[in-house]
Amino acid sequence: MGLNMQYKGLSYTTAVIAILGVAPWGVFLGGVAKATTELDGKLIKQAEVMLEWYIVAAQIVYMVAIAAVGFAGQLRRCDSLFNNFLAVNTFLLIYRATIRINQAQSLKDDNIYVSDWLHLPYVRALAAGQVSCAAWNLFLAIFLGLAGSTPEPTN
Numbered sequence: 001m002g003l004n005m006q007y008k009g010l011s012y013t014t015a016v017i018a019i020l021g022v023a024p025w026g027v028f029l030g031g032v033a034k035a036t037t038e039l040d041g042k043l044i045k046q047a048e049v050m051l052e053w054y055i056v057a058a059q060i061v062y063m064v065a066i067a068a069v070g071f072a073g074q075l076r077r078c079d080s081l082f083n084n085f086l087a088v089n090t091f092l093l094i095y096r097a098t099i100r101i102n103q104a105q106s107l108k109d110d111n112i113y114v115s116d117w118l119h120l121p122y123v124r125a126l127a128a129g130q131v132s133c134a135a136w137n138l139f140l141a142i143f144l145g146l147a148g149s150t151p152e153p154t155n
Contacts, residue, residue, distance in 0.1 A: 008073055010147040015070025017143050018063045021136045025059050028129025032056055035122045052096055052126065058089050059133060066144070079148025083141055090137040097130035 032052045039046055062085050069075055069082075104123045 006150060010143070010150055011070045011073050011075045014075055014140070014143040014147045015067045017140055018066035018070065021059075021063045021133075021140060024129060024132035024136045025056070025063065026129075027125065028052075028059070028133050029056050031122060031125030031127075031129045035126060038119070038122065051092065052130075055089060055092050055096065055130075055133075058085075059093075062086065062089070066140070070147070075144065075147040076150065079144050083144050083148070086137050086141050086144070090134050090141075093130045093134040093137070097127050097134065100127040100130065 032049060036049050036053075039049070062082060066075075066082055069078060075082075100123050104120060104127060
């Protein structure tokens with residue numbers, strides 16, 4: 001009885017944490033969307049945000065998947081899959097956040113352009129969304145590990 005409740009409790013808690021991850025994801029989505037609207041259609045500029053769009057899409061896909069599997073009580077069966085996918089996406093988040101933070105720090109006092117198309121507030125929104133998503137992913141990975149390592153109930 002006790003093990004079954006612990007297993008369900010960790011599974012449901014992890015699912016709720018995945019759902020709450022929509023908040024930092026929304027900040028990141030807003031930054032990427034605004035940066036994309038600033039593009040003037042040149043291919044080289046689109047390549048700058050292409051990876052960010054992949055990260056945004058992957059982030060929401062696995063948050064929904066973790067929530068669905070968590071509420072179904074099956075996290076133990078696929079916690080390694082989710083943690084590995086989470087690790088790759090978190091690496092990409094940190095990689096792109098480092099680039100965006102360096103872009104923001106390289107600006108002069110009243111020079112509001114990182115390049116000829118991207119303004120400082122958009123770079124800051126992108127970086128804030130990326131850093132907050134990476135931090136949330138760490139929190140989610142901890143709970144995935146806990147929910148996945150809890151023995152399955154036998155009854």
